[in-house]
Amino acid sequence: MNHLLKSAGVAALAFATLGYAGTSSAAETLTIVSWGGAYTKSQVEAYHKPWIEKTGDTINSEDYNGGLAEIRAQVEAGNVTWNLVDVELSDAVRGCDEGILEVLPTEDLPAGDDGTPAAEDFIAGTVHECAVGTIVWSTVYAYDTTKFKDGPTTIADFFDLEKFPGKRGMRKAPKANLEFALMADGVPSGEVYDVLATPEGVERAFKKLDTIKNDTIWWEAGAQPPQLLADGEVVMTTAYNGRLFNAIANEKKPFEIVWDGQVWDIDLWVIPKGAPKMEQSWEFIKFSTDTQRLADQAKWISYGPVRKSSFDKVLPDMQPHMPTAPANFKNPLQNDFEFWADYGDELNERFNAWLAS
Amino acid sequence: MAHAIEEAGPARPLTMADGTPLKVALARATRRSKIRAFLLVAPLLLFILITFIFPIVDMLMRSIDNPEVNDAIPLTVAELEKWDGEGMPPDAVFAAFIKEMGDRGEGQRRNVGRMGARLNYEDGGFRSLINKSQRAAAKIEEDPMQFALVGFDKGWEDKKTWPTLDELAETPEFAEVLPETAALLRKWETGNSPFAEKTPKPETYPTILSELEKAKADGSLARLLPLVQAENRKLATTLEKTAASAGDIRDNPLRYALVGVDKDWGEQKTWKIIKQVSSPVTFSYYLNAVDRTYDIDGNIVMQPEWKQIYVQLFMKTIYVSLGVTLACLILAYPISYLLATLPPSKGNLLLILVLLPFWTSLLVRTTSWIVLLQTQGVINDTLVFLGIISDDNRIEMIYNMTGTIIAMTHILLPFMVLPMYSVMKTISPSYMRAARSLGANPLIAFVRVYMPQTVPGIGAGSILVFILAIGYYITPALVGGQDGQLISNFIAYHMQKSLNWGLAAALGTILLGGVLIMYWLYDRLVGIDNMKLG
Numbered sequence: 001m002n003h004l005l006k007s008a009g010v011a012a013l014a015f016a017t018l019g020y021a022g023t024s025s026a027a028e029t030l031t032i033v034s035w036g037g038a039y040t041k042s043q044v045e046a047y048h049k050p051w052i053e054k055t056g057d058t059i060n061s062e063d064y065n066g067g068l069a070e071i072r073a074q075v076e077a078g079n080v081t082w083n084l085v086d087v088e089l090s091d092a093v094r095g096c097d098e099g100i101l102e103v104l105p106t107e108d109l110p111a112g113d114d115g116t117p118a119a120e121d122f123i124a125g126t127v128h129e130c131a132v133g134t135i136v137w138s139t140v141y142a143y144d145t146t147k148f149k150d151g152p153t154t155i156a157d158f159f160d161l162e163k164f165p166g167k168r169g170m171r172k173a174p175k176a177n178l179e180f181a182l183m184a185d186g187v188p189s190g191e192v193y194d195v196l197a198t199p200e201g202v203e204r205a206f207k208k209l210d211t212i213k214n215d216t217i218w219w220e221a222g223a224q225p226p227q228l229l230a231d232g233e234v235v236m237t238t239a240y241n242g243r244l245f246n247a248i249a250n251e252k253k254p255f256e257i258v259w260d261g262q263v264w265d266i267d268l269w270v271i272p273k274g275a276p277k278m279e280q281s282w283e284f285i286k287f288s289t290d291t292q293r294l295a296d297q298a299k300w301i302s303y304g305p306v307r308k309s310s311f312d313k314v315l316p317d318m319q320p321h322m323p324t325a326p327a328n329f330k331n332p333l334q335n336d337f338e339f340w341a342d343y344g345d346e347l348n349e350r351f352n353a354w355l356a357s
Numbered sequence: 358m359a360h361a362i363e364e365a366g367p368a369r370p371l372t373m374a375d376g377t378p379l380k381v382a383l384a385r386a387t388r389r390s391k392i393r394a395f396l397l398v399a400p401l402l403l404f405i406l407i408t409f410i411f412p413i414v415d416m417l418m419r420s421i422d423n424p425e426v427n428d429a430i431p432l433t434v435a436e437l438e439k440w441d442g443e444g445m446p447p448d449a450v451f452a453a454f455i456k457e458m459g460d461r462g463e464g465q466r467r468n469v470g471r472m473g474a475r476l477n478y479e480d481g482g483f484r485s486l487i488n489k490s491q492r493a494a495a496k497i498e499e500d501p502m503q504f505a506l507v508g509f510d511k512g513w514e515d516k517k518t519w520p521t522l523d524e525l526a527e528t529p530e531f532a533e534v535l536p537e538t539a540a541l542l543r544k545w546e547t548g549n550s551p552f553a554e555k556t557p558k559p560e561t562y563p564t565i566l567s568e569l570e571k572a573k574a575d576g577s578l579a580r581l582l583p584l585v586q587a588e589n590r591k592l593a594t595t596l597e598k599t600a601a602s603a604g605d606i607r608d609n610p611l612r613y614a615l616v617g618v619d620k621d622w623g624e625q626k627t628w629k630i631i632k633q634v635s636s637p638v639t640f641s642y643y644l645n646a647v648d649r650t651y652d653i654d655g656n657i658v659m660q661p662e663w664k665q666i667y668v669q670l671f672m673k674t675i676y677v678s679l680g681v682t683l684a685c686l687i688l689a690y691p692i693s694y695l696l697a698t699l700p701p702s703k704g705n706l707l708l709i710l711v712l713l714p715f716w717t718s719l720l721v722r723t724t725s726w727i728v729l730l731q732t733q734g735v736i737n738d739t740l741v742f743l744g745i746i747s748d749d750n751r752i753e754m755i756y757n758m759t760g761t762i763i764a765m766t767h768i769l770l771p772f773m774v775l776p777m778y779s780v781m782k783t784i785s786p787s788y789m790r791a792a793r794s795l796g797a798n799p800l801i802a803f804v805r806v807y808m809p810q811t812v813p814g815i816g817a818g819s820i821l822v823f824i825l826a827i828g829y830y831i832t833p834a835l836v837g838g839q840d841g842q843l844i845s846n847f848i849a850y851h852m853q854k855s856l857n858w859g860l861a862a863a864l865g866t867i868l869l870g871g872v873l874i875m876y877w878l879y880d881r882l883v884g885i886d887n888m889k890l891g
Binding site: 065066067068069072094096097098099100172213216217218220221224231232233338341342343344345346348349350352353354355356 | 464662669732756834835850854
C-alpha cells in the first residue's frame with residue numbers, strides 16, 4: 001500500500017514538473033554564493049550580467065569562506081536559502097557523499113562551441129555527480145625579482161636556502177605544502193600521493209619542511225602572500241596564482257611566478273540539497289559553464305577555463321598567465337581530493353603539532 | 358508592594374468592600390503584578406532562549422551524540438553485538454553489512470556517507486574504505502565469487518591471469534580437467550572488437566572454483582598444473598592454493614569478497630572500531646579533545662605523540678589570555694585614573710581617543726600592527742635610521758607570541774578601561790584627602806584607601822578581557838606566525854572545514870566549563886556582588 005502511494009506521489013510530481021516545464025518561467029531571484037573579491041567580480045562580469053540580461057532574473061551575490069559548514073547547517077535545518085555555491089572539489093565530493101548536495105543531470109550539459117560533446121570538452125575529472133567545474137586554479141610560488149639575479153626555476157629551489165637565501169612564505173596548512181616538499185625532495189609528481197599515503201612518506205615530507213621551518217613565515221589568508229612579498233618580509237612565497245597575477249599585472253609588482261610543481265585544483269558549482277528553484281539554478285549552471293562564458297571569465301582573472309574549447313577563446317595576452325597554458329602545465333600535480341578527504345584532519349593535527357614543536 | 362497587616366484579635370477576617378477576604382485579594386493582586394512583570398521580561402527571555410540557549414544546548418549535545426553508524430547499518434550493528442571480539446566476526450556480520458551497504462536508496466547513501474566521515478575521525482582512511490565498499494557492495498551481491506577469488510588470493514586480480522587461462526582453455530588437458538570453465542572461456546569476447554569484455558562471463562568464477570575443488574579431489578589437477586607452470590609460475594601457485602581452500606571460499610564467499618574489495622576488511626581492528634563507534638552515545642570526542650583515545654580493546658590511552666595538540670593549545674590559550682589581561686590591566690589603570698580625575702571637558706576628549714579602536718574594523722587594526730611591527734616595518738626602520746640597531750639585527754616583533762600579545766592588548770584595552778573608569782568616577786576625592794589628613798603618605802593613602810575601592814572595576818574589566826581573549830582567533834592567526842594557533846582556531850576549523858562538529862562541540866564545552874570554573878573561583882575570592890560595570 002505504502003509503495004502504491006509512493007508511486008502515485010511520484011507520478012503526480014512528474015506531471016507537476018512537466019506542467020512546470022511547459023510554462024515559460026517567470027523571472028526569479030537566485031542567491032549565488034562565492035569567494036568574494038576579484039574572483040566574485042569575474043563571475044559577476046562573465047556569468048551574472050549576461051544571465052540577468054538573458055532571463056530578467058535578479059541575482060543576490062553572497063560571499064563565504066569556503067567549506068561546507070553553512071550548506072550543511074541549512075540542509076539540516078531544512079531551510080535552504082542558497083541556490084548555487086562555488087566550492088572546491090574536495091568539498092563537492094564530500095558533500096555528495098554526505099547527501100547534502102543535489103545530484104545533477106550532468107549528461108544534459110551542452111556541447112562546446114566547436115561541437116565537442118561536453119563529456120570530452122570538460123577536462124577529465126572536472127564534472128562530478130553533484131558538481132560542474134568552472135575554473136582551474138593553482139597553488140604556485142613566486143619570488144621577488146629584485147632580490148635575485150638568476151631566480152629560482154624549480155620547486156626544489158624553493159627549499160634551497162644556500163642558493164637562494166632569505167625568508168619563505170607558506171600557507172599555514174598541510175595541503176599543498178607536503179606535496180611541494182616531496183616534489184622538492186625528488187619524488188616525481190605522479191607518485192607524490194602514493195608516497196604521502198605511507199607513514200614514511202609523511203615523515204619524509206615533514207623532514208624536508210624542517211629544513212626551511214625556521215626561515216618561514218606562515219600565511220593564513222590568500223591576500224597575505226603578495227603583501228608579504230611586497231613588504232620584503234619574504235623573498236619567495238607560495239600563493240594562489242590569481243592573487244599573484246593581480247599583483248603583477250594590476251599593481252606592477254616585480255614578482256615572477258615559478259610554475260614548476262604547481263598543485264592545481266578546480267572550483268565547481270553545486271546546488272544544496274532541497275534548494276528552491278532547482279530548475280532555474282541548473283539552467284544557470286549550464287549557461288555559466290558554456291564555452292563563451294568560461295572564456296569571458298578569464299578576462300577578469302587568471303584562472304583557467306575547464307572547457308578545452310574555451311581555451312583558444314581566452315584573450316591572447318591572458319593565455320600565458322593561465323595555469324593550464326602549455327608552457328606552465330609542464331610538471332603539474334592535481335590536488336588529490338580523495339587523499340585529503342581521508343587524511344586531511346590527521347595531517348592537519350600533525351602539521352600543527354609540528355608547528356608548535 | 359502592599360503589605361497587609363493582620364491584627365490579632367478580631368475573629369472575623371478582614372474583607373474588601375465587595376466581601377472577598379483581604380488575603381485572597383492580596384494574593385490576587387501580587388499574582389497580577391508578578392504576571393505583569395513576567396510579561397514585560399518575556400519577549401527578551403524568549404529571544405534569549407530561542408537564539409542563544411537552545412542552539413548552545415543543541416551544539417553541546419552533539420559532543421556526545423553518536424548516531425551515524427547505527428543509522429547506516431543497524432542490522433550489522435545488531436550482529437556485531439553478538440560477536441565477542443575474538444578472531445574475525447561471524448559470517449552473519451558480513452552478510453548484513455553487504456546487504457546494507459548495497460542499498461542504493463538516497464537516504465541510505467547519505468547515511469553511509471556520514472558513517473564514513475564519522476569512522477574517519479577514529480582512523481584515517483575509513484572514509485574511502487566505506488565509499489569504495491559501498492560502490493562495490495551492489496556488485497558483490499550480484500556476483501560474490503568474482504570478488505571472493507580476489508579476496509582469497511591477489512593472483513586472481515593479476516592482468517595476465519585470465520588471458521593465460523583463456524589461452525590454456527584451448528588445450529585438451531585443460532578442457533578435460535576443467536570442462537565447463539573451458540566452455541565458458543570460449544564464450545568470452547576478447548580482442549579489440551567493440552563487444553570485447555574486460556573480464557570473463559560472471560558464471561566463470563563459481564564454475565572454476567567448483568571444478569578446481571573436484572579436480573583436486575580426484576587428483577586430475579596434478580596433470581594440469583605443470584602445463585600452467587610452464588606458462589605462468591605464479592598462476593599455478595594461485596590455482597593450487599585456491600583448489601586447496603575451495604570449500605572454505607564457497608561457504609564464505611561474502612567474507613572473501615569484502616576482503617577482495619579491500620584487505621582492511623580482513624583485519625580484526627576494522628571491525629572492532631566499527632563495533633566501538635556503534636554505541637548511540639560516545640565520549641570519544643571528549644577524549645579526543647584532551648589528546649586521548651580508545652584503543653581497540655576499549656581502554657583509554659594517550660594519542661600518538663604527533664597528534665597530541667589540544668591540551669597544549671588549551672594551556673597556550675589560557676596563558677595568552679592571562680598575559681593579555683595583565684597587560685591590559687597595567688596599561689588601563691593609569692589611563693582610567695587620569696580620565697576619572699581630569700575635569701570633564703578634557704576627560705571626555707581623552708575617552709573618545711580610548712574608544713577610537715571600537716570604530717575601526719578588527720582587521721584594519723590587526724594589519725596596522727603588521728605594518729608597524731614587521732622586520733621591514735615602521736618601528737624597525739625608525740630604529741635603524743636612528744642608529745639604535747643595525748640593519749642586520751632588526752627586531753622580530755611580529756609573527757610570534759610578542760606580536761599576538763601586542764595586537765590583542767591593543768584591541769581589548771577599551772574593555773578594561775571602561776569598567777575601571779566608571780568605577781573610579783564614583784570614588785569621592787574626599788576619601789584620599791581624609792587619609793592624607795590622618796597622616797598617610799600619598800603612596801599608603803593610594804594603596805590602602807583608593808585601590809581597594811577600585812577592585813570591583815578591576816574584576817569586571819579583567820573578567821571581560823579574559824573571556825573575550827579566550828575566544829580570539831582571527832588576530833592570532835594573522836600576527837601569531839607558527840605560535841598563532843589558539844584553541845578557537847581549531848574550533849573554527851572543525852566547524853567550517855573538517856565538519857567534525859562533535860569535536861568542535863567537545864572543545865567548546867571544555868572551554869565553556871573552564872571559563873565557568875574561573876568565574877566561580879573569582880566569585881569565591883573577590884565576590885561577584887562586588888563587580889561593577891558602572
